Amino acid sequence: MTSSPRTPNNPGGPAEPPYADRVYRSTAALISGVLVLLLAAWIGGDALVRGEGRTPWAAVAGLLFAVPLVVAFTLRPAVFANDDRLRIRNPFRTITLPWGAVEGVRAGYSSEVFAGGTKYQLWAVPVSLRQRKRVARQQARRATDDPYGRTSATADVTDARSRRAPADQTVDDLREQAERCASRPTAQGEPVVRWAYGIIAPCVVGAIALAVLFATA
Structure with missing residues (x-):
């Protein structure tokens, strides 16, 4: 997405900055993160619906702990320049x-x-x-195929x-x-x-909840 910069010849142009962020992300991390989240939703959802006793609570605590970690290490990382x-x-x-x-x-x-x-x-x-x-x-x-480097400037x-x-x-x-x-x-x-307290806080809460559940089991 680009915006029209304000220039001397266009004093009435929009006030948006005359540049746009270039975004660098790992495609492999994004794909793996989505797959892991789908797997966690499937397992956690099944535990919530069919689980008995402490199982639903353990599922909630586990999801609260695991999902932010998966997001943090797969979907969240990005570089904006x-x-x-x-x-x-x-x-x-x-x-x-x-x-x-x-x-x-x-x-x-x-x-x-x-x-x-x-x-x-x-x-x-x-x-x-x-x-x-x-x-x-x-x-x-390439060096073996053309040991003398006889390639065109356009190809280079x-x-x-x-x-x-x-x-x-x-x-x-x-x-x-x-x-x-x-x-x-x-x-x-x-x-x-x-x-990123939005990532850290639920992880801590989930970890504490899991520790309490295991300690009182």
Whole structure:
């Protein structure tokens, strides 16, 4: 979704910001999260309808504990980037980093961003060593097929993104955007970290309820 920016030639334009967030998420995590939630709903619903004695209460407490965790680690993680800031939505925290505060972005065994002397992981951009190995094999195969690199400039540009693992390419994009936008006046400020109490609170309540049920069984 895009909006029309307000420009000098369009002083009466809308007041929306002249940029849109680019969103990075893990498709595999989203699919697995939906499947696990469907399974939990099936098992929990069956326990609620057919269970006897303490079983329905245990099902409620278990769902209250498990469902937020599944959402936190599968559906919730996302990275939002625009020209002013990087917003990282991890399982239990949301970190907002103005580009001027970002010191670096890298992908080792995990995707990470550094700001204010602190390292923050990008849960929504998982690093896959298998994908890296597959890309390395493809590059080796290309080198074997054409040892002198006799390819056209158009082919090189078109195929450039396929020569990087998805996580590495995403980190490259974020690093390039950080370098490009760090000097913007609207991209200055300090990192802001907010805890996801909407995820944490029901997990704690569910855990306490399960502990009470097991202790009094």
